[in-house]
Amino acid sequence: MAVPIRADLAGIPDYIIPGQPPGAILLNSNEGPLAPPPSLIEAITRAAAESHRYPTWFSDELVSRLADRLGVPEQWITVGCGSVSLCQQLIQAYCAPGDEIVCAWRSFEAYPVFARVAGVTARTVPLDPEHRHDLDAMLAAITPATRVVFVCNPNNPTGTVVRADALRRFLDEVPSDVLVVLDEAYREFLTDPDVPDGIPLALERENVAVLRTFSKAYALAGVRIGYCVAPPPIAAGTAKVGVPFAVSRLAQAAGLAALEHADEVGARCETVIRERERLSAAMREAGHDVPPSQANFLWLPLRERSARFGEHCAESGIMVRVFGKDGVRVTVGLPEENDAFLRAAQSFAHAVS
Ligand SMILES: *Cc1c(COP(=O)(O)O)cnc(C)c1O
Numbered sequence: 021m022a023v024p025i026r027a028d029l030a031g032i033p034d035y036i037i038p039g040q041p042p043g044a045i046l047l048n049s050n051e052g053p054l055a056p057p058p059s060l061i062e063a064i065t066r067a068a069a070e071s072h073r074y075p076t077w078f079s080d081e082l083v084s085r086l087a088d089r090l091g092v093p094e095q096w097i098t099v100g101c102g103s104v105s106l107c108q109q110l111i112q113a114y115c116a117p118g119d120e121i122v123c124a125w126r127s128f129e130a131y132p133v134f135a136r137v138a139g140v141t142a143r144t145v146p147l148d149p150e151h152r153h154d155l156d157a158m159l160a161a162i163t164p165a166t167r168v169v170f171v172c173n174p175n176n177p178t179g180t181v182v183r184a185d186a187l188r189r190f191l192d193e194v195p196s197d198v199l200v201v202l203d204e205a206y207r208e209f210l211t212d213p214d215v216p217d218g219i220p221l222a223l224e225r226e227n228v229a230v231l232r233t234f235s236k237a238y239a240l241a242g243v244r245i246g247y248c249v250a251p252p253p254i255a256a257g258t259a260k261v262g263v264p265f266a267v268s269r270l271a272q273a274a275g276l277a278a279l280e281h282a283d284e285v286g287a288r289c290e291t292v293i294r295e296r297e298r299l300s301a302a303m304r305e306a307g308h309d310v311p312p313s314q315a316n317f318l319w320l321p322l323r324e325r326s327a328r329f330g331e332h333c334a335e336s337g338i339m340v341r342v343f344g345k346d347g348v349r350v351t352v353g354l355p356e357e358n359d360a361f362l363r364a365a366q367s368f369a370h371a372v373s
Pocket of ligand 1: 050101102103104105128172176203205232233234235236241244245246
């Protein structure tokens with residue numbers, strides 16, 4: 021007889037790994053378009069020589085360097101195997117089966133999945149007509165069972181933002197025993213000065229956690245390293261449910277080296293931002309609705325045409341990310357990759373008209 025899996029997991033779809041034809045242009049996972057600089061690869065290689073030893077449990081050196089940089093005490097920082105693992109840890113530490121989380125939809129797909137894995141109900145609140153978080157509706161969705169609220173800023177997959185006044189008002193209204201997680205995976209790509217840095221907001225409150233990652237701007241998605249900044253009791257709660265030694269020696273070394281070479285990262289982000297604006301303008305000119313993006317990707321709310329658009333791009337050797345019948349997310353790549361995407365988008369317009 022087959023071993024039965026927990027019945028309530030049946031509804032969680034298996035993760036489908038998209039086929040990646042060799043040589044395809046990968047604009048489907050919000051990765052950095054360039055490999056990490058040689059200095060980072062050297063640091064990872066040096067760490068590899070010590071692979072027979074376990075890493076430090078709490079990524080001590082990286083925590084200390086992050087604390088200096090961010091201006092927060094070390095006890096506020098938890099390092100994780102990508103910030104996605106910290107999302108899961110926060111849900112595990114703060115929600116019991118039957119509790120609820122609130123998040124926008126569409127937003128990061130991991131939030132409702134992690135909720136279900138923990139036996140937690142995700143209340144998903146539709147984005148507003150401009151593809152932004154509807155904070156009033158999110159407030160209204162909070163019930164006595166709500167333990168955690170996610171605000172993804174900028175939002176994946178739409179690239180839209182929550183600005184300072186709106187976020188402050190929201191934080192003032194959320195009950196103080198509900199944890200608000202500000203997911204800032206794309207913070208380095210912001211150009212809008214009205215989008216707040218979550219860390220000072222966390223420092224003023226007892227119920228705010230901020231998630232950051234080295235995967236996107238620092239081009240370390242394959243290494244798996246991210247961190248959470250939160251008041252010490254929350255940092256301790258997060259660490260409690262972490263998998264021992266989940267953050268490898270290689271990941272810790274890469275994070276440290278990335279901080280040391282942050283200026284190179286900044287220069288790369290500027291290129292991505294420039295290309296983002298060029299791509300957005302070209303797509304708008306071609307008649308597409310493109311919400312203003314503050315991240316390293318664009319959102320094309322193509323609705324029923326989403327799947328066909330995705331297939332058309334794949335036929336041109338370009339992988340983009342299709343989200344059901346809502347839209348398509350296109351990661352900003354290198355200039356020539358973006359040109360190839362624009363050509364594919366243009367031929368799609370001709371093919372369907
Ligand atoms: C990519 C992403 C993350 C985390 O990525 P990791 O690689 O796990 O650090 C977290 N939140 C959002 C919204 C993302 O898009």
